[in-house]
Amino acid sequence: MDDAADDGWLWEALGLTAEVTEDVTGAGLRGMIGLALRRNPRRAHLLVSRVLGKHLPVRPEVALGAGTALADWARASSAVGRAGGAPFVLGYCETATALGHAVADGFADADYLHTTRRAVAGMRSELELAEAHSHAVHHWLLPADRRLLTDPRPLLLVDDELSTGNTALGTIRALHALAPRPAYTVAALLDARPAAARTAFDELADELGVPVDVVSLVSATVAVPPDIADRARALRARHAPPAPGGLAGAGPDGGSTGAGSTDTGLTDGGTGTVSWVRPAWPAELPDGGRHGWTPRHRRLLDEVVAGLAASVAARLVEPGGRTLVLGTEELMYTPMRLAAALGRATGGETRYQSTTRSPVHPLDVPGYAIRCALEFPAPDDPSRASQVYNVPARRARTGDPSPASRASVGDASVDPYDDIVVVVDDGVDAAAPAVGEGPALAGLVEALRRCAPVTVVTLPSFVPEGAR
Structure with missing residues (x-):
């Protein structure tokens, strides 16, 4: 059996289950991701994208095509797409920097910026973001032209995977306080948020009084058992x-x-x-x-x-x-x-x-x-x-x-x-x-x-x- 289809043993060993609720690509969840164990005390497992071109080698056309597909889906079905015009596209480092570029390529006249974890001499961060679960918690926005952050265009945030959505929610709140925008959309290859995290986006839309939504190529509810850290530790010791x-x-x-x-x-x-x-x-x-x-x-x-x-x-x-x-x-x-x-x-x-x-x-x-x-x-x-x-x-x-x-x-x-x-x-x-x-x-x-x-x-x- 092909390895890409034979990872059920690891899902079972970790006690993970997934229910796909939307699949734009037709590839299925296992066609989009593999599974691995992290070396990170904050998170036990990693959903490894098969199309991103980060942890796994891919044909470059596949990775660029994933960005194009995500841009097309966002244009057709998101609040930012309905708002019209060229959005401001913001990608998250380090994993989604190229994905954000590729999504921006799909919008005529879209400007792009990605967050960074590299400090640059002589530059002050316009915004600091934090990912509590990450191996590298802090990242910054360092635009050469601050108008990228203040021009009130629709904002399209791009990430490879949404596990909680908390980073995106925090980004939207911070940028809306800086310069309100007419619409916000988060676009991801995989939306794996639990049900409670999904309602938070509706609540933020009500709070700000503007549309806030999420689009993805695959959406799935991934159930994580409370003892997953112990399960992962045992697997690392066994293998x-x-x-x-x-x-x-x-x-x-x-x-x-x-x-x-x-x-x-x-x-x-x-x-x-x-x-x-x-x-x-x-x-x-x-x-x-x-x-x-x-x-x-x-x-x-x-x-x-x-x-x-x-x-x-x-x-x-x-x-x-x-x-x-x-x-x-x-x-x-x-x-x-x-x-x-x-x-x-x-x-x-x-x-x-x-x-x-x-x-x-x-x-x-x-x-x-x-x-x-x-x-x-x-x-x-x-x-x-x-x-x-x-x-x-x-x-x-x-x-x-x-x-x-x-x-x-x-x-x-x-x-x-x-x-x-x-x-x-x-x-x-x-x-x-x-x-x-x-x-x-x-x-x-x-x-x-x-x-x-x-x-x-x-x-x-x-x-x-x-x-x-």
Whole structure:
């Protein structure tokens, strides 16, 4: 049985049940998400999106298409869609930054901004948000143009998943106090709120006197047992993480148990080559939506992404082979667009995903979403850890990958890659205690090059004029 359809054992072991109430896609709940165990004392489990391009590798067209579908559904069935005109689109870091971009792409003349957890020297946050359940609680709004927050356009908030909706409710209250708007809609790939949390949005609409609603591609009521933390703890103890070899794994305490087998057959003593690309990049084009993203920025990226893909393709060891394009934490949309363009340029099998702050326990078990893990110092703040999942260690080019490496996870299989392209920006977290003049890439590159030859693409980190 395909792993994507064989995760019922984990749902049962955790005592989770789900009742789907709406499915716009027809894919079903299990077609949209997998399931994994968190390493987070606040939350036991993680619903892992199969279409987002964060924890799991996907075809970039799938992730971009999910954003388009969500934009279409919001336009057709939400309060913001009924209000007409171009909404202001706000995405949540780090998981939904690219999804928010893709949703904004679906509205002509929509401006976009995403929250950020990176402190930027010289900039004051216009709004601080808190997610009590998150592994990284605080994030901020740092628009280059404050009018994004005060222009009274309809507001479309974008997240990959709603578990309680509390963050969205708090955001709407705060922004309405700053500048009232005629309508608010929260758009998510998955709405998994319990019944009591759903009524809170109706209550907020009555309180503010404006429409406040939620649209999603899949809506389901997920029942969580009170002892789920104990169940998850027992599962982690019972299922040891994968040993170094066919699949790289993280140890029980979250540290990497090794990036993979020493018989990789690659160059330089078992590791892949590393090449570097620093493209000519328009000064007026941001690397993403941390400080705002306008239709003009969208057009500029459309103009340059094919050339960037050609530059990257020239560095690949096997241009027509299996390539992973890897974004880094909040930097997701531009790498996703690069992945789509690279696939068109090379004709090869191109997948996309991103590194993440989210700590997940890997298990090399059929039906489990996160089969392997690499952990390394975060490039913009080496004092904390970052992870990437389901990037397996590379076997010898003349040999076969281990049987475990062939396991199917969602759209993409956990097979070795011929090339890995990692996209970073040259900014650092101003609040980090261990940063220098630029991103600290050694840990990330060293982990990845044991899996495949690596091409590092460094984009200039956009800094608004007033903060320079």
